[in-house]
Amino acid sequence: MNELRLLSGLRGKPRLSPKAFLGANLLLAPAAELTDICRALAGDNALVRFSPPRGFSVRIEDAEDFYENIAERPSLDAALYPQICGCPGFAFLEGTAADPAFWSSLLDERGYLNTTPEEAASIAGIDAAAAERFIKNLQDYVEPAGLFAADLKESLLIQLRRGRLEGGAAWRLLTEGEAVLLSGRAAEWGGSQGLEAGEIEAALALLRSLDPAPGRNFAPAAFSLPDIEFVIEGERITPRLIVENMPRVENGFAEFEAFSDALLREKWLRGEWRAARDTLKKLGMRYRTLLRAAFHIASVQREKVMAPSRPPEPLTYKEAAAALSLHTSTLYRAMQNTSCLISGRSYPMRIFFSRAAAAEKTVSIAALRTQISTLRAQGLTNREIGERLGLPTRTVAWHSAKIGAARGR
Incomplete structure (x- = not known):
């Protein structure tokens, strides 16, 4: 962003110049919203027009990385990906399927x-019976139970x-007494079927305990439009703007070809020039800042860029902001809304930031928790993990609790 300057010559507390916030509304916006924001800033401009990127596409963020923050619920797509891969019959599918x-x-x-299964089969280019068969396998395999149903009853x-x-x-209430169940006459129907009142009450309680919308156990699908790509060529990493x-x-100069150059200097066009110039300047400042941040990340987090599944090295927003001459909160907010592309997969830029562990300054919290999680999976206690890593037991126990809280969400 541009330099922050304090207004001088004013009584009372110093105030930030409004110019300090020039471009902030573009720097902090997700890439997918940029076109609409630029259109709003430029207005109905006679000189420039903004349109969606020609290669516009969205990619689902990778939710497999472990962050130091308490993890959000994974998206439906991220949670089902490994389950669908392991579902019986998946290995025999081809093409889109x-x-x-x-x-x-x-x-x-x-x-x-x-x-419908028939429409899905048509899109995937497979036999309708094969699609229906695999959907049945998914119903019997994926968690939570109830997904891939046609409606509430089937779920x-x-x-x-x-x-x-x-x-x-x-x-029986669902399959034979659906009509009376919906009309509230389940007890009456149960008596005619030889069911005791207690059985009907227990059945109704059981139905109420089931999940009517199992898909809502997940976070909404998180789509991202990456701004930056880390191009890996051998041992070399080169950040580039996508x-x-x-x-x-697009400029509208062609529409003025029939007029003289003097028309473009008319007073009524000054506002158009100003709006176009300011919008383009803000857009350029966004990409300049993101590219500078990407180069810094590539130098500090080289190993993680090469292998995104690795935990990051210690790097705080404050340290990175100081190196980039930015305010810490500006960099933090920018990294929350931007993503990058590595080897064809999209990752949020925030995965490159993690505080150093208090017990070991050369190790990030994310790396420490990854180690603890791995050792706990092997059956080691907090004390045994502490002895192996050279950490106090209370430190391991504290991080173990954080890991448990993250997984429980």
Whole structure:
């Protein structure tokens, strides 16, 4: 961003010049929103027009990395990806059907199918029977139970079947007494079927305990439009702006060809020039700042850029901001809304930041927790982990609790 300057000659407390915030609204905005923001800033401009990037596409953020923050719930796509890969029958699929993201894209926010098996088969280019068969496998395999159902009734039946409650009073209420269940006459219907009042009450309680929308157990799918790509060529890392993801800027000069150059100097066009210039300047400042941050990240977090699954080296926003001559909060907010591309996958830029562990300044908190998590999976206690890592037991216990809280969310 431009330099911060204090207004002088004013009584009272110093105030920041409004110019200090020039470009902030573009630097802190997600890339997918840039076109609309630029249009709003430039207005109905006679000189420049902004349109969505020609190569516009969205990629789902990688949720597999472990951050030092308490993790958010994974998106439906991220959570189902490994499950779909391991689902019986997946290994035999080909083409579009062999992409796990295709199958998760068939779900709405509730976790129900947003299309029919026949339509899914047509899109994937496979036999309708094969699509229906694999969807049935997904219903019996993925967690939580109830996903990939056609509607609420089927979702509840899947949950009952997965809980080995098929044929019970709750099952019969859904399959045989659906109409009376909806009308509130379940007790009356149960009596005619030889079911005790207690059985009907237990069945109703069981149905109420089931999840009517299993897809809402996940965070909304997080889509990102990367600004930066880390190009890896052997041992060399080169950050570059993804130009194809930038808003397209077109000038309207051709519309003035029939007029003299003097027209472009008319007073009524001064406002148009100013709005166009300011918007382009803000856009340029955004990309300059992000590219500078990318070069700094590439120099400090080289190993993580080469292998994104690795935990980051210690790097705080304050340290990076000082190196880039930015305010810490500016860099922090910019990194929360931008993402990068590494080997064809999109990652949030925030994965490169982590405080140093208090017990070991050369190790980041993210790296320390990764080590603790791995050793706990091997059955080691906090004391044994502390002895192996050379840390106090209380330190290991504190981080173990944080890891447990993150996984429990």
